[in-house]
Amino acid sequence: MSLVRLEKRPAPSRLFSGLTPLMAVIATMVAGGILFAFLGFDPLVAIRTIFWDPLFDPQFGPYSRPQLLVKAGPLILIATGLALGFRAGIWNIGAEGQYIMGAVVGAGVGLAFYPSESPLIFPLMVVSGALGGWAWAMIPAILKTRFGTNEILVSLMLVYVAENILASVSSGLLRNPEGRGFPGSRNLARDYPAASNPELIAGTGMHWGVVAAFIVVILTYVLMTRHRMGYSIRLAGEAPRAARFAGVSPARLILFCLGTAGALAGLAGLFEVTGPAGQITIDFNTGYGFTAIIVAFLGRLHPVGILLAGLLMALTYIGGELAQLMLGMPAAAIQLFQGMLLFFLLAMDVFANYRIRIGNPEVAK
Amino acid sequence: MDSINPILLIASLMVASTPILLAALGEMVVEKSGVLNLGVEGMMITGAVVGFAIGVNTGSSSLGFVVAALAGAGLSMVFAIITQLLLSNQVATGLGLTLFGLGLSSLIGKPYVGIKAPGFAKLDIPLLSDIPVLGPILFRHDPMVYLSLLMVALVWYLLTYTRAGLVLRAVGENHAAAHALGYKVVRVRFMAIAFGGAMAGLGGAYVSLVRVPQWVEGMTAGAGWIALAIVVFASWRPWRILLGAYLFGGINVLQLNLQAAGSTIPVEYLSMSPYLVTILVLVIISVRGNHGAPGSLSRVFHASH
Numbered sequence: 001m002s003l004v005r006l007e008k009r010p011a012p013s014r015l016f017s018g019l020t021p022l023m024a025v026i027a028t029m030v031a032g033g034i035l036f037a038f039l040g041f042d043p044l045v046a047i048r049t050i051f052w053d054p055l056f057d058p059q060f061g062p063y064s065r066p067q068l069l070v071k072a073g074p075l076i077l078i079a080t081g082l083a084l085g086f087r088a089g090i091w092n093i094g095a096e097g098q099y100i101m102g103a104v105v106g107a108g109v110g111l112a113f114y115p116s117e118s119p120l121i122f123p124l125m126v127v128s129g130a131l132g133g134w135a136w137a138m139i140p141a142i143l144k145t146r147f148g149t150n151e152i153l154v155s156l157m158l159v160y161v162a163e164n165i166l167a168s169v170s171s172g173l174l175r176n177p178e179g180r181g182f183p184g185s186r187n188l189a190r191d192y193p194a195a196s197n198p199e200l201i202a203g204t205g206m207h208w209g210v211v212a213a214f215i216v217v218i219l220t221y222v223l224m225t226r227h228r229m230g231y232s233i234r235l236a237g238e239a240p241r242a243a244r245f246a247g248v249s250p251a252r253l254i255l256f257c258l259g260t261a262g263a264l265a266g267l268a269g270l271f272e273v274t275g276p277a278g279q280i281t282i283d284f285n286t287g288y289g290f291t292a293i294i295v296a297f298l299g300r301l302h303p304v305g306i307l308l309a310g311l312l313m314a315l316t317y318i319g320g321e322l323a324q325l326m327l328g329m330p331a332a333a334i335q336l337f338q339g340m341l342l343f344f345l346l347a348m349d350v351f352a353n354y355r356i357r358i359g360n361p362e363v364a365k
Numbered sequence: 366m367d368s369i370n371p372i373l374l375i376a377s378l379m380v381a382s383t384p385i386l387l388a389a390l391g392e393m394v395v396e397k398s399g400v401l402n403l404g405v406e407g408m409m410i411t412g413a414v415v416g417f418a419i420g421v422n423t424g425s426s427s428l429g430f431v432v433a434a435l436a437g438a439g440l441s442m443v444f445a446i447i448t449q450l451l452l453s454n455q456v457a458t459g460l461g462l463t464l465f466g467l468g469l470s471s472l473i474g475k476p477y478v479g480i481k482a483p484g485f486a487k488l489d490i491p492l493l494s495d496i497p498v499l500g501p502i503l504f505r506h507d508p509m510v511y512l513s514l515l516m517v518a519l520v521w522y523l524l525t526y527t528r529a530g531l532v533l534r535a536v537g538e539n540h541a542a543a544h545a546l547g548y549k550v551v552r553v554r555f556m557a558i559a560f561g562g563a564m565a566g567l568g569g570a571y572v573s574l575v576r577v578p579q580w581v582e583g584m585t586a587g588a589g590w591i592a593l594a595i596v597v598f599a600s601w602r603p604w605r606i607l608l609g610a611y612l613f614g615g616i617n618v619l620q621l622n623l624q625a626a627g628s629t630i631p632v633e634y635l636s637m638s639p640y641l642v643t644i645l646v647l648v649i650i651s652v653r654g655n656h657g658a659p660g661s662l663s664r665v666f667h668a669s670h
């Protein structure tokens with residue numbers, strides 16, 4: 001008999017559910033510090049450069065602070081959608097592809113009307129972007145509901161398909177006709193005012209995508225706590241059998257969760273291509289769709305948690321860039337750091353779901 | 366369009382299929398024990414970079430393969446500890462392993478970009494390799510191709526005819542019953558996960574040391590995910606894994622040959638074909654019904670006493 005054993009809690013501990021993300025962040029900082037020391041950096045300087053300087057350094061702060069919202073916006077949008085499915089046990093891991101397709105479809109619709117000055121162009125692009133992402137997510141959703149095909153693998157495979165479509169359109173269909181043959185579309189943010197997604201308040205980084213992210217967080221919170229669909233999602237995740245008896249239709253749930261996540265990822269892509277990125281290029285996507293998976297878990301699959309987690313993850317991106325610039329730290333170190341965060345979080349979840357008992361179990365009986 | 370030499374095509378099919386075959390075979394054993402490890406891509410890419418680094422530094426590809434297998438197994442132990450001892454969700458943890466492996470590999474691989482692999486000698490099997498048609502197709506490969514085929518037979522034999530295989534299957538089909546019978550569920554799964562990690566590491570190293578052969582960031586390009594799909598395609602049977610891997614390898618080689626031969630189909634559409642075919646095959650398999658998935662697959666095992 002082992003000395004340490006785990007006893008399942010009847011319901012996850014609320015205290016530990018709130019504490020584990022903090023514990024995971026601290027553990028990741030310690031392990032990350034060791035990693036940075038191993039790579040030849042002073043761990044304290046590295047941690048400070050990543051987590052403190054982007055916000056509070058008098059020299060870099062003014063440049064970095066707006067980037068926080070620019071990077072957090074798409075992460076929060078995508079993660080909020082993914083979390084809906086994750087809570088119901090539906091695993092959409094192809095958000096990166098839905099993000100690409102949202103940007104491609106939205107930008108394509110906008111470019112079709114170039115050089116219109118109509119104020120309807122941007123709203124039309126927003127709707128098209130959401131539809132692009134939605135349609136891409138409907139492929140695994142429909143295959144899952146019609147044939148029972150594994151949505152994890154299909155959604156992931158579609159990321160590679162979307163990347164190839166992106167490569168194709170950026171040097172073909174959507175290529176800038178005045179771009180002297182270089183791949184990449186017209187710059188929507190710079191050369192097409194009706195289609196651009198500008199910074200709304202100077203110096204804050206706030207653009208329409210960030211506004212959308214905040215609205216989505218509120219709507220999702222209401223959905224999860226006040227609406228029947230939110231109840232169905234939670235029930236399906238926590239007690240699948242009970243959900244079936246309660247009349248929750250698995251097919252409807254799959255279509256809703258994947259569809260919403262796809263539409264939100266598509267929106268994120270559209271706001272990115274019309275704003276911070278500016279144009280469709282072959283390397284337009286930078287992995288937000290995958291990082292958002294970490295954000296969703298770090299935020300405990302809860303909208304408000306995801307808001308905070310998105311900001312924290314955005315900070316590691318900006319801090320990572322700063323560390324690259326100031327200390328010459330490789331970009332991959334930050335990617336590794338983010339991966340570690342997810343590991344620690346999942347590992348620490350044991351405290352939320354189980355009581356740790358020390359001693360011989362036979363005595364307890 | 367130039368014509369494509371069918372003999373060379375089939376010979377290169379075997380080379381193209383070997384990484385997926387190794388990884389899929391390893392993952393099949395993991396899933397047979399009731400564990401779903403979605404970290405195959407992460408372990409493959411780590412194996413690719415570690416195998417390449419060791420190969421370049423020592424000049425020995427064989428040593429590269431050995432260390433790559435150890436690296437894959439080592440990384441899989443992180444997954445094993447978190448899922449088996451700390452009872453985390455296997456899907457989320459596997460995804461984490463893939464993200465972690467991608468970061469780790471690009472960190473390790475930085476100094477090795479643009480360097481050539483040390484080379485890996487082929488075994489020109491005497492006499493047999495001189496047989497017309499069959500010789501070049503079957504008997505002029507490197508040892509890893511034959512090792513991968515040998516592993517298929519070995520895994521098949523162990524799973525079907527030995528006590529160890531029976532215990533592994535019992536643990537995967539019904540972990541509660543296996544536990545009640547006194548089998549060490551967690552220990553068996555640790556061993557299966559380590560095997561899966563080692564095989565993924567070998568598969569990755571084959572990509573960087575033989576197939577390409579150099580280190581490029583993200584070079585496994587979804588091979589780990591295709592390996593996962595092949596396990597489903599194969600209904601968890603070793604010989605069908607071989608069939609599936611060679612089928613996908615064949616499609617990949619064909620599309621690459623069409624690209625090289627200057628086909629009128631745009632490159633991007635050819636490049637996406639293996640992924641589309643994977644989806645198509647998954648759909649066909651699911652229409653037929655998912656027969657053969659181990660009963661306890663992906664479920665958390667927690668012995669309450």
